[in-house]
Amino acid sequence: xxxxxxxxxxxxxxxxxxxxxxxxxxxxxxxxxxxxxxxxxxxxxxxxxxxxxxxxxxxxxxxxxxxxxxxxxxxxxxxxxxxxxxxxxxxxxxxxxxxxxxxxxxxxxxxxxxxxxxxxxxxxxxxxxxxxxxxxxxxxxxxxxxxxxxxxxxxxxxxxxxxxxxxxxxxxxxxxxxxxxxxxxxxxxxxxxxxxxx
Amino acid sequence: xxxxxxxxxxxxxxxxxxxxxxxxxxxxxxxxxxxxxxxxxxxxxxxxxxxxxxxxxxxxxxxxxxxxxxxxxxxxxxxxxxxxxxxxxxxxxxxxxxxxxxxxxxxxxxxxxxxxxxxxxxxxxxxxxxxxxxxxxxxxxxxxxxxxxxxxxxxxxxxxxxxxxxxxxxxxxxxxxxxxxxxxxxxxxxxxxxxxxxxxxxxxxxxxxxxxxxxxxxxxxx
Numbered sequence: 465x466x467x468x469x470x471x472x473x474x475x476x477x478x479x480x481x482x483x484x485x486x487x488x489x490x491x492x493x494x495x496x497x498x499x500x501x502x503x504x505x506x507x508x509x510x511x512x513x514x515x516x517x518x519x520x521x522x523x524x525x526x527x528x529x530x531x532x533x534x535x536x537x538x539x540x541x542x543x544x545x546x547x548x549x550x551x552x553x554x555x556x557x558x559x560x561x562x563x564x565x566x567x568x569x570x571x572x573x574x575x576x577x578x579x580x581x582x583x584x585x586x587x588x589x590x591x592x593x594x595x596x597x598x599x600x601x602x603x604x605x606x607x608x609x610x611x612x613x614x615x616x617x618x619x620x621x622x623x624x625x626x627x628x629x630x631x632x633x634x635x636x637x638x639x640x641x642x643x644x645x646x647x648x649x650x651x652x653x654x655x656x657x658x659x660x661x662x
Numbered sequence: 663x664x665x666x667x668x669x670x671x672x673x674x675x676x677x678x679x680x681x682x683x684x685x686x687x688x689x690x691x692x693x694x695x696x697x698x699x700x701x702x703x704x705x706x707x708x709x710x711x712x713x714x715x716x717x718x719x720x721x722x723x724x725x726x727x728x729x730x731x732x733x734x735x736x737x738x739x740x741x742x743x744x745x746x747x748x749x750x751x752x753x754x755x756x757x758x759x760x761x762x763x764x765x766x767x768x769x770x771x772x773x774x775x776x777x778x779x780x781x782x783x784x785x786x787x788x789x790x791x792x793x794x795x796x797x798x799x800x801x802x803x804x805x806x807x808x809x810x811x812x813x814x815x816x817x818x819x820x821x822x823x824x825x826x827x828x829x830x831x832x833x834x835x836x837x838x839x840x841x842x843x844x845x846x847x848x849x850x851x852x853x854x855x856x857x858x859x860x861x862x863x864x865x866x867x868x869x870x871x872x873x874x875x876x877x878x879x880x881x882x883x884x
Contacts, residue, residue: 615674
């Protein structure tokens with residue numbers, strides 16, 4: 465029994481090894497390009513890229529394995545590279561950014577904010593262009609949290625790991641992100657139609 | 663008009679992707695050669711991935727618990743595991759303006775080739791057409807009906823030096839099957855150079871070979 469599970473584990477790891485190498489050979493230079501934009505020095509940028517791959521191999525492989533869309537995979541890798549690079553800069557500067565420093569829009573919406581309720585509300589009432597515009601205005605951390613959770617279907621704890629923050633901070637970002645997006649969309653609707661969409 | 667759920671998810675995906683619009687979308691558009699320390703770090707990571715028990719020993723505590731079991735099972739299971747050993751022969755590359763030199767240093771004490779590397783199995787459509795060998799060199803040629811050719815050259819690695827003309831050929835380093843490989847390309851020819859078990863291996867490909875077939879060749883060369 466133990467032999468069989470090791471064989472199966474070996475097979476899984478063989479595919480995983482090929483997947484990791486494919487990812488490296490396809491995206492490593494793009495990651496390097498991005499890391500250099502933040503870190504400037506090639507040595508530091510290589511360190512950031514290597515750290516991302518090491519983390520994927522040791523902790524986040526389940527997530528990477530589950531990503532089927534090439535654009536999502538690229539976004540995931542580049543986001544991970546960006547976050548790792550920023551953490552390296554922060555470690556040198558020894559400063560940190562807390563959730564409280566992120567500016568809040570006035571939140572006036574009383575919409576239902578469960579995940580399904582949020583998606584239904586947006587889909588039912590909004591057009592693609594309005595949504596794109598509102599997403600562009602949304603704070604980056606909230607937008608990223610919404611992307612990982614809804615588009616890449618990651619759990620809250622997986623999102624927290626990726627964004628190097630606590631589960632509670634991630635939950636807050638999702639709640640606030642949904643509220644803020646709806647608030648922006650309601651504002652868009654008001655400006656477009658001149659009517660209260662409620 | 664209302665949007666569908668997929669349209670909304672696509673809009674979120676697009677909004678996030680916009681952040682990386684300025685990053686070229688293909689690695690081939692980016693001119694960068696990774697440093698040797700970086701490539702060694704990656705090769706080490708990929709070698710770890712190929713060990714069947716990596717996920718069971720990826721913490722210090724698990725390693726202690728599984729060490730004896732793994733040693734016993736290596737003999738008992740039907741899997742083949744590559745032996746874990748430090749290379750005696752070190753593989754270096756030096757990059758100059760117009761050429762790259764690959765060379766091998768070290769002395770494993772070998773005076774003759776003790777194990778011949780052959781393609782097992784041979785890729786579909788290919789057959790062995792010739793083989794020549796002496797104490798220090800084995801050269802095997804394979805061909806298919808379309809005229810594509812694979813030449814495997816195995817040499818005792820100590821002291822081997824190879825110059826690759828980077829003005830004419832595209833030269834890059836990649837990790838394939840956990841092995842650091844130097845690849846040079848010119849017209850319809852590809853050359854892969856690496857070291858394994860103290861031997862210098864050169865795989866020369868003439869014809870149309872995609873990445874999957876190249877990976878298969880490296881994997882089947884044993």
